[in-house]
Amino acid sequence: MTNIAARPLRHSEIIGLGVHRATHVVTNDEIVGPIDSSDQWIQERTGIKQRTWAPADVDVIDMAVDAGSKALAYAGIGADRLGTIIVSTISHPYQTPSAAVLVQDRLGAKNAGAFDISAACAGFPYGLGLANGLISAGESDYVLVIGVEKLSDWTDMSDRGTAFIFADGAGAFLMGPAQQPGIGPTVWGADGSEFDAIVMQPNMIELRNHFEQTGEFDFPKLRMQGQKVFKWAVGSMVDVCYRALAAAGLQPGDIQAFIPHQANNRITDAMVRGLKFPDSVVVARDIIMTGNTSAASIPLALDTLLRDGQVKSGDLALTVGFGAGLAYAAQVIRIP
Amino acid sequence: MTDQEILDTLRSIVNEIAGVAEADVQLDKSFVDDLDVDSLSMVEISMAAEEKFGVSIPDAELKNLKTVADVVNFVKANA
Numbered sequence: 001m002t003n004i005a006a007r008p009l010r011h012s013e014i015i016g017l018g019v020h021r022a023t024h025v026v027t028n029d030e031i032v033g034p035i036d037s038s039d040q041w042i043q044e045r046t047g048i049k050q051r052t053w054a055p056a057d058v059d060v061i062d063m064a065v066d067a068g069s070k071a072l073a074y075a076g077i078g079a080d081r082l083g084t085i086i087v088s089t090i091s092h093p094y095q096t097p098s099a100a101v102l103v104q105d106r107l108g109a110k111n112a113g114a115f116d117i118s119a120a121c122a123g124f125p126y127g128l129g130l131a132n133g134l135i136s137a138g139e140s141d142y143v144l145v146i147g148v149e150k151l152s153d154w155t156d157m158s159d160r161g162t163a164f165i166f167a168d169g170a171g172a173f174l175m176g177p178a179q180q181p182g183i184g185p186t187v188w189g190a191d192g193s194e195f196d197a198i199v200m201q202p203n204m205i206e207l208r209n210h211f212e213q214t215g216e217f218d219f220p221k222l223r224m225q226g227q228k229v230f231k232w233a234v235g236s237m238v239d240v241c242y243r244a245l246a247a248a249g250l251q252p253g254d255i256q257a258f259i260p261h262q263a264n265n266r267i268t269d270a271m272v273r274g275l276k277f278p279d280s281v282v283v284a285r286d287i288i289m290t291g292n293t294s295a296a297s298i299p300l301a302l303d304t305l306l307r308d309g310q311v312k313s314g315d316l317a318l319t320v321g322f323g324a325g326l327a328y329a330a331q332v333i334r335i336p
Numbered sequence: 337m338t339d340q341e342i343l344d345t346l347r348s349i350v351n352e353i354a355g356v357a358e359a360d361v362q363l364d365k366s367f368v369d370d371l372d373v374d375s376l377s378m379v380e381i382s383m384a385a386e387e388k389f390g391v392s393i394p395d396a397e398l399k400n401l402k403t404v405a406d407v408v409n410f411v412k413a414n415a
């Protein structure tokens with residue numbers, strides 16, 4: 001039999017971080033009118049004091065390119081050296097082509113393959129797992145993973161369950177080959193039987209049919225069964241986190257930071273109670289000032305911890321993403 | 337489990353999750369109106385109760401558990 005040549009196996013690490021923070025600050029008081037709520041109610045149930053939205057003339061590609069180019073600059077790697085660009089988003093307004101190809105063009109990453117993944121709030125750790133695989137197997141030397149959302153476009157501001165949650169922004173990690181592992185094994189999974197727990201509806205065909213039948217235009221919006229999602233996240237993600245730590249050969253006290261997807265501060269509280277971290281572990285709370293930016297929330301939260309001096313380069317962090325699908329993913333990372 | 341044992345365990349759960357003093361968790365108290373426990377904390381309390389008492393509390397049942405006595409009686413009937 002004739003052998004197929006393969007590239008040597010190796011490790012990967014995160015070498016760059018870049019974020020784009022949406023510029024328009026929206027307070028709770030500005031959005032409570034249509035949902036008959038209050039600043040206090042929103043803060044008690046989510047921790048959110050304000051969220052940041054992108055203005056009308058800034059789209060997901062603008063934010064992704066800004067975050068991605070900062071991640072490249074952080075590492076001093078030119079865009080032409082990228083082998084793959086992975087964008088996780090649920091708010092890119094085209095079914096096809098992907099957001100990633102537009103990012104590839106804008107960055108001038110002429111040697112990169114580019115594609116999107118649809119794993120919603122689990123998307124960033126999903127992307128890191130894919131990037132680790134691509135680099136470890138020798139398929140790509142440098143992989144840019146970007147989480148980007150403009151959820152303000154897809155939020156029903158009269159929905160009492162979601163109007164105050166969602167926000168906009170982008171975050172990117174640049175990953176490259178390494179002598180020692182800079183990222184632990186990814187623990188991931190999905191449960192499509194809970195498809196309707198968080199869903200963007202109507203879909204495009206339903207929208208067309210409804211319009212043809214009634215003349216009414218029903219734009220797709222994110223719908224969420226909040227209590228069901230809360231119960232799932234609180235009940236299941238502690239075990240997922242433990243499995244990700246164990247896969248990396250670590251105990252809760254071995255890491256310096258816990259950076260969960262910024263879904264809801266109450267979910268973070270419950271996970272922290274279950275994980276029994278020592279007080280030395282810093283817990284990301286970026287949702288308070290940023291809102292829930294889905295795929296972008298983990299890199300945005302890491303950026304805040306770095307900026308505030310709560311973590312430093314070389315520290316270990318546990319990340320976990322969870323949301324629509326339902327889908328989840330977790331891994332330990334070494335902070336670039 | 338006796339009623340008192342169920343109540344004592346429930347007091348500890350409510351204290352840990354919602355920060356309510358154990359002495360305030362009396363049978364006639366309403367979680368929402370008297371103890372200031374909101375809907376998300378009730379979900380967590382029900383999950384902890386399921387684990388500690390070995391019962392299943394369906395989502396539809398949760399809204400019927402308004403007072404401390406409601407939970408004690410539910411556990412007694414279903415454990």
